[in-house]
Amino acid sequence: MIEIKNVSKSYVKNKKSVDSLNLEIKNGEIFGFLGPNGAGKTTTIRMITGILDPDEGYILIDGHSIKEEPLEAKKNFGFVPDNPDMFLKLKGIEYLNFLAEVYKVPVEERQNRIEELTKKFEIYDDLNSYIESYSHGMRQKIVICGALLSNPKNWILDEPMTGLDPKASFDLKEMMREHTKKGNTVFFSTHVLDVAEKLCDRVGIINKGKLVFVGTLEEMKEKFKEQGSLEELFLEITEE
Ligand SMILES: Nc1ncnc2c1ncn2[C@@H]1O[C@H](COP(=O)(O)OP(=O)(O)OP(=O)(O)O)[C@@H](O)[C@H]1O
Numbered sequence: 001m002i003e004i005k006n007v008s009k010s011y012v013k014n015k016k017s018v019d020s021l022n023l024e025i026k027n028g029e030i031f032g033f034l035g036p037n038g039a040g041k042t043t044t045i046r047m048i049t050g051i052l053d054p055d056e057g058y059i060l061i062d063g064h065s066i067k068e069e070p071l072e073a074k075k076n077f078g079f080v081p082d083n084p085d086m087f088l089k090l091k092g093i094e095y096l097n098f099l100a101e102v103y104k105v106p107v108e109e110r111q112n113r114i115e116e117l118t119k120k121f122e123i124y125d126d127l128n129s130y131i132e133s134y135s136h137g138m139r140q141k142i143v144i145c146g147a148l149l150s151n152p153k154n155w156i157l158d159e160p161m162t163g164l165d166p167k168a169s170f171d172l173k174e175m176m177r178e179h180t181k182k183g184n185t186v187f188f189s190t191h192v193l194d195v196a197e198k199l200c201d202r203v204g205i206i207n208k209g210k211l212v213f214v215g216t217l218e219e220m221k222e223k224f225k226e227q228g229s230l231e232e233l234f235l236e237i238t239e240e
């Protein structure tokens with residue numbers, strides 16, 4: 001469960017990139033975070049994950065404040081950032097073993113978990129190559145494998161489908177469904193409205209830092225009294 005309470009963030013004076021945001025992502029829920037470029041999605045995700053401090057408000061992960069109890073909070077989520085270009089000088093296997101170490105995945109589980117995840121995403125045979133030799137999609141896949149290695153209850157994913165081939169994208173969506181069926185939480189941002197429509201229990205739409213809608217797609221259609229597609233609704237909600 002992720003609770004975002006009255007959170008604001010400015011990078012520059014007099015311009016709030018996130019403005020008084022309140023959101024609650026419940027256990028068992030896939031929540032899609034939508035909004036145009038520059039709306040504040042990544043800024044929100046960076047605050048949830050403790051990379052950025054909010055100017056105001058607070059964030060709890062399974063009841064633990066990311067600011068006051070960062071270690072407890074961080075044990076409870078796996079994070080896929082919007083850019084997978086990191087640890088390029090490590091081999092895939094070194095990266096995953098490093099994360100297993102950081103997240104204290106028991107040694108006897110590591111091998112199985114790494115094998116299971118990397119075979120699923122078809123990068124098992126590449127684990128002895130350096131990440132800098134990976135394609136964009138392969139980097140995305142290894143970052144996802146790393147984030148899920150410790151089997152965290154909350155998944156926080158910033159545009160996770162970007163660069164994934166259709167099979168990997170399909171598999172990830174299935175994994176999100178399975179994960180939330182067990183009572184866990186998935187929070188992800190996306191520009192792919194089709195994915196949001198088919199996958200999410202609820203969506204939030206942010207525009208210029210402000211949450212302009214939160215609820216199910218049925219509620220969105222009801223609220224805006226439109227029979228149109230999600231794309232048309234999205235454009236209407238986020239237009240100037
Ligand atoms: N490091 C930074 N310094 C200054 N301004 C920033 C910085 N990062 C983001 N911003 C500004 O904050 C606002 C929100 O950006 P953010 O990256 O959160 O958007 P986003 O919704 O993730 O967009 P996208 O869909 O393009 O990924 C934008 O106006 C952006 O210019």
Ligand SMILES: [Mg+2]
Nearest residue numbers: 041042043082
């Ligand atoms: Mg972003």
